Amino acid sequence: MKRTFFRKLLAGVLSAVMLFSVAPGMAFAADENSDAAKGPHKWVVSDWDQTNTDTYGTAVQSADPNVTILTQGAYSADNNGYNGPYAKPEDEQKVTLEKGSIVREINVLIGPKALDGGSFGVTASLNKPGEDEYLTEMTSDFRPGGDGNIVYSAYDQSNLYTIKEDAVYTIRWEFSMEEQGEGGVIYGEQSLLDNGKVLATTKKVALKDGDLSNDKDAAKVSNRSMWFYNISVADGVKVFTELPKDKELQKPHKYVAKDWITAGGYGAVSKTADDGTAFILKGGELNGDGYAMGPYSKKGNQQLADGPMVQEINVMIDPADEESYVDNNVKFALSCALNDNAGDYRTEMTYCLQKDGDVVNILGTDIKLDKKDVYTFRIVFDRDLFGAVYEQLQVEHRGKLVGETKKAKMSDLDKAGSNHDNASQHRQLWFSSINTKNGVAVYKDVPPYAAEKITLDKETMELVEGASQQLNAVVGPEYTTDKTVSWTSSDDKIAAVKDGKVTGVKPGKAVITAKTTNGKEAVCTVTVKAKPIVLPTGITLSKSSVSVAAGKSVTVTAAVLPANATNKAVSWTSSNRSIATVSNGKITAKKPGRTTVTATAANGKSAKITVTVQPKKVASLKVKTGKRKMTVSWKKDTKSSGYQLTYARNKSFKKAKKNVTISKNKTNKKVIKRLKSRKTYYVKVRAYKKIGSKKVYGAYSSVKKVKIR
CATH class of the missing domain: 2.60.120 (Jelly Rolls)
Structure with missing residues (x-):
């Protein structure tokens, strides 16, 4: 060319x-x-x-x-x-x-x-x-x-x-x-x-x-x-070929007991769960450097070309355990290796865990593990734009990051005759320097953490009858997975409890117990005292007077003073039961008239209300027309004193309004004369009861519209 x-x-x-x-x-x-x-x-x-x-x-x-x-x-x-x-x-x-x-x-x-x-x-x-x-x-x-x-x-x-x-x-x-x-x-x-x-x-x-x-x-x-x-x-x-895009972290493999290889002096695996999701790894023979090799796994193979690859394993750590370590207080070493495309070993990373007093250190880092629990160890490999391979260790405790190392370049790949491009895929994950007696407990998933203790915010409580108070339980440690608490009382007839809310029932003592699902308990002793007697000092009614039509009802409420009176019982009486009766504040009108309803507290203090019973509403109003007249009739009300008939030229009863009084309740008909021919009139009637010198009127009948001949 x-x-x-x-x-x-x-x-x-x-x-x-x-x-x-x-x-x-x-x-x-x-x-x-x-x-x-x-x-x-x-x-x-x-x-x-x-x-x-x-x-x-x-x-x-x-x-x-x-x-x-x-x-x-x-x-x-x-x-x-x-x-x-x-x-x-x-x-x-x-x-x-x-x-x-x-x-x-x-x-x-x-x-x-x-x-x-x-x-x-x-x-x-x-x-x-x-x-x-x-x-x-x-x-x-x-x-x-x-x-x-x-x-x-x-x-x-x-x-x-x-x-x-x-x-x-x-x-x-x-x-x-x-x-x-x-x-x-x-x-x-x-x-x-x-x-x-x-x-x-x-x-x-x-x-x-x-x-x-x-x-x-x-x-x-x-x-x-x-x-x-x-x-x-x-x-x-x-x-x-294409602009590079950030790739998501690949999903890690979840290791189970059957994933681990032990043949050839690489320790042992024992299942603690039937499905192999919880198991113990133990060390095997010593290698040339004097370290006990543990089981290894080739599962979870990933390619760097598919994005950052991660190996993740869940391990129980007990800083207080004095037996589960080897020389120099080493708990175990965790390693992960990379292959090239031909499947040959290229490089690895290793982190060693060592007991140091009350904590476990990850050597070469500032990561310290101080809780007895399952930790998640995550080993991440990634490649940058220049092809260099980097590794990083991340440690989590129940979803919370405990610590992580800085991303470190796999420097051994820079040695003569080596190339970062040659490291391309996961090879294996393994344990070494692992104790042959107790081994290391490993889990497919982080198991639920049972409660180690439960405490209540009160050890004793005093209540009076009928009063309530909340008990609060704290389940620990803070990363406990199941914090469910059940509540019981040694005597529900003295103190009852529901969701930690304690209610005094009657005088006496009872023990409230809060219990976790794994049997941890905390108690509170409750003393219930009798409610002190508070005598009534008075009584008030919601109304001082009330009007109600015969056959209808109205309710009046009574309040015993003071508000904390022990006995709030109220008795009700009517001065004339033929006019109105009363039961628990409900007044029922019988016939037109007036009566007095009295509410009396337990100490004899009372309050009164005047009840006026109005006549019933006039029913069955009829109107017949004649030449310049109309005849109005209705159903008699024998309990009333008389009636008032009202008529006018408009529906609002304002134009040419006339009121006619019929003083005898036996009369239920009235002829109205000298009306204007061919005009429309509106008519209504109501009964009244004479109480003393005053008339008490009932409700008007329905309105009738008529046209005069």
């Missing part, structure tokens, strides 16, 4: 300087029918020509399938520079300007750490219409700048944009054509993007070698090559 881009670049083949401008955001709007609308090409390792690696360098697949590592080839005197890998994917060659602009882009790891003092350039070129021959190009150059940062320039123009942080950046080119003469002129535009955000972009400029104003086939210009040059980055340039 003959390439002339170095010579052309250094000779100043481009007629215009493409200056950068910083932009907050930008989008390339290709015609929706263009090939570019399908999206730029995604570069993979197979795209890069490897037929002459001495001349054009190498393209190697990283352990991460998303990453290709490019290194440079030989120096080219003709091109005045070092050749790098080039790519001419077949689908790229089919993209032309006929349907709109051509957009090309590539994702590259760039930054002070990524280049580590090195540099590189990358170019995108176009073919002549209908030919596999170079036409024009655009280049991007990345090289060290001041303060250890990286300067990004287009066409060798310095100080255009400074890259301070390592990241996977997108280099984007857009080629377009404007009609001119019989053909057109090719324009170019470059941009640098960070996760879709445009950091810098050149102004659109006409490309000198893209002047096809006399070429009728100018629109048939097509993609040619993508190539790198002058790669002086020690570990090569990393090209990403």
Whole structure:
């Protein structure tokens, strides 16, 4: 492959300087029918020509399938520079300007750490219409700048944009054509993007070698090559097929008894639960370093390519246990190893737990375990953008983080002949320096933690009959899983209890017991005293007088004073039971008249209310009309004294209103004369009872509407 881009670049083949401008955001709007609308090409390792690696360098697949590592080839005197890998994917060659602009882009790891003092350039070129021959190009150059940062320039123009942080950046080119003469002129535009955000972009400029104003086939210009040059980055340039995305922590394996291997002197496993979810691991034979090897497991295999991988195991720790350790008070050591893609061992991490007085230390960290309980040990491996593998230990106690180590690079992979890319998958998890007598209790899941104690906020309590008070229980320690408390009384007839609320029933003593589901108890002795006698000093009624129609009822309430009087009993009497009766404050009217209702407290204090019983509402009102008269009749009320008949010319009884009194209750008919012909009248009647010198009226009958003849 003959390439002339170095010579052309250094000779100043481009007629215009493409200056950068910083932009907050930008989008390339290709015609929706263009090939570019399908999206730029995604570069993979197979795209890069490897037929002459001495001349054009190498393209190697990283352990991460998303990453290709490019290194440079030989120096080219003709091109005045070092050749790098080039790519001419077949689908790229089919993209032309006929349907709109051509957009090309590539994702590259760039930054002070990524280049580590090195540099590189990358170019995108176009073919002549209908030919596999170079036409024009655009280049991007990345090289060290001041303060250890990286300067990004287009066409060798310095100080255009400074890259301070390592990241996977997108280099984007857009080629377009404007009609001119019989053909057109090719324009170019470059941009640098960070996760879709445009950091810098050149102004659109006409490309000198893209002047096809006399070429009728100018629109048939097509993609040619993508190539790198002058790669002086020690570990090569990393090209990403897709922009990397943060991956979630993989779900850890839940270890059970059957997952562990003991053959060959690696200790023993004994189940403490029928399903193997709780078990004891014990140490085995001593290895060459004098440590007792424990069981190991190859379950839970994960790949770093799938995201951060984690091994997690739940272990019982008892700082006070004086027997479950080996030499130097070591409880056990926990290790986890990594394999390469071939399944061969590459590296490992190990943490040792040592008893130190009342706590257990994790050596080399500031993590201290001071509770007797099950702790979760989580070992996390991750890979950064540069391919380096990091490990971290996290320790949790019932969902709460106790401590974690800093992420540490697996430095043994930096040794001569080793490579971080070789560590790619989980190998095994194992225990060592493990006590052969008691072993280590391990659980698939953190088991519920039973209560160690229960306390009440009161040890004694005094109540009077009928009074209540709340008892509060505290179940400990604070991480106890089941804090259910049951309540009982030694004598419910003296003191009853429900959900900790104690109520005094009668004088005496009773013991209230609070109990956890695993049998821990706390008690409170309750003394119930007799309620003191408080004599009534008076009584009040809710009303001083009341009116009620015969046959109806009304209720009056009585309050014995003081409010805390022991005996609040009230007796009720009526001075005339034929007029109204009373029972527990409910007054029932019998017949029209007046009576006095008396409420009497236990000490003889009383209060009175006057009850007036009104006649019943007049029923069955009838009206017959005659010439300038009407005859009104109704149902008799033998218990009333008489009636009042009212008529008027309007419904509101305001126009031409007349009241007629019938003083005998035996009369239930009245003729009204001298009325106006062809006029409408409204009529109603009510009964009354004469009590002393006053009349007490009942409710009016329904209103009748009549028209006089």
